[in-house]
Amino acid sequence: MAKEKGLTPQSQDFSEWYLEVIQRAELADYGPVRGTVVVRPYGYAIWENIQGVLDRMFKETGHQNAYFPLFIPMSFLKKEAEHVEGFSPELAVVTHAGGEELEEPLAVRPTSETVIGYMWSRWIKSYRDLPQLLNQWGNVVRWELRTRPFLRTSEFLWQEGHTAHATKEEAEEEVRRMLAIYAKLAREHAAIPVIEGLKTEKEKFAGAVYTTTIEAMMRDGKALQSGTSHYLGENFARAFGIKFQDKDLEVKYVHTTSWGLSWRFLGAIIMTHGDDRGLILPPRLAPIQVVLVPIYKEESRERVLEAAFGLKKALSARGLRVHLDDRDQYTPGYKFHEWELKGVPFRVELGPKDLEGGQAVLASRLGGKEPLPLAALPEVLPERLDAFHQALYQRALDFRESRTRKVDGYEALKEAVQEGFALAFHCGDKACERLIQEETTATVRCVPFEGEEGTGACVRCGRPGAYGKRVVFAKAY
Ligand SMILES: [Zn+2]
The missing domain is CATH 3.40.50.800 (Anticodon-binding domain)
Structure with a gap:
């Protein structure tokens, strides 16, 4: 491999820099099937360190690992209307196996809410069977035509947590607990400052009541959603009949959550810290310190x-x-x-x-x-090494702050998202949000939990802001 030639500078072509650094640092390579990647040992070692940190935190908070099948009957996905609508365009479906056409096509899991929901409907009978606190380490398939290692691939590695609770309050507490674990991984292990917040209706997970997220700024000013935690309410419980007899003898639906973090997080590490000479790995996750x-x-x-x-x-x-x-x-x-x-x-x-x-x-x-x-x-x-971690975190935080602007007019928003994050008021209307995306390619990344309270007019349509604070607009990966 030619190592004499330098990398394409980030300022010249960030996207090219990203692809080059992945190849030349031997993190990953392209697989023979379009959309697939091979993770090489050096890249996999970083993923293993991420896994190690998360797995320990999951277990400390009472979760257990389990494994569910890769193949899911198509009829399962159709049971939750929003879910099937959200995932259909990127499903890979098996129609033939063992030399025969299958009676029912099988989806290669894009995520496992449905199959886990089905199993829970058999396992959960009483309040004594709750909560269910599961995590699965595995792969999922979402068909992508544009490949970008770690960010956009047809098959990717992740963990998906799934929990079922007797009450809404318990489930919502779980959603925040797991988001906090992702934020901790980002800040204390990956040296990535992240913004925790709520996704808008337009951006939430297909089938969720609401989605919470951690968002990080990459060195080109774009956002990367680095982990999400969803409150699914009774949506999947109703679709799959997950009911239990409560202490008061009443039969109720469970409240479920799901939360996931994928090898995208590796992309976040690369693009938050790297420079023109290559990667800069956070010491607590670096395979070699x-x-x-x-x-x-x-x-x-x-x-x-x-x-x-x-x-x-x-x-x-x-x-x-x-x-x-x-x-x-x-x-x-x-x-x-x-x-x-x-x-x-x-x-x-x-x-x-x-x-x-x-x-x-x-x-x-x-x-x-x-x-x-x-x-x-x-x-x-x-x-x-500790000082290195602190310096790396501070460097990323300073960068983000230098590229974040409060804006009140639409022209100022358009300008700000060329550079980084724009904090602005939004009316909360999906159609207005869609227009902003069409016109600027920026989206609402989140309504930040820590955002300063305030009201103002929607940055595009002038109607009153819906969230009682500014939201974060950015272009995103
Ligand atoms: Zn608006």
């Missing part, structure tokens, strides 16, 4: 490598994810370039002169180099 690059000539080779192995051992013992790049066939300069492209937070350079002085050079992916005593590195690096 520190790379050791020994620098030697033939006569110093043994000495330098021995010290490098010793340092690797000491850092691993501190729980750090360390890689020693001892490949003989590449120059140190080549290695520096490659690990920068792959976004490794810290590089330790070890040369014969450094060793004589009992030190090494620590280089940060955010810039800056400093000599440090070798013996101090196991102590110092965990602190430096």
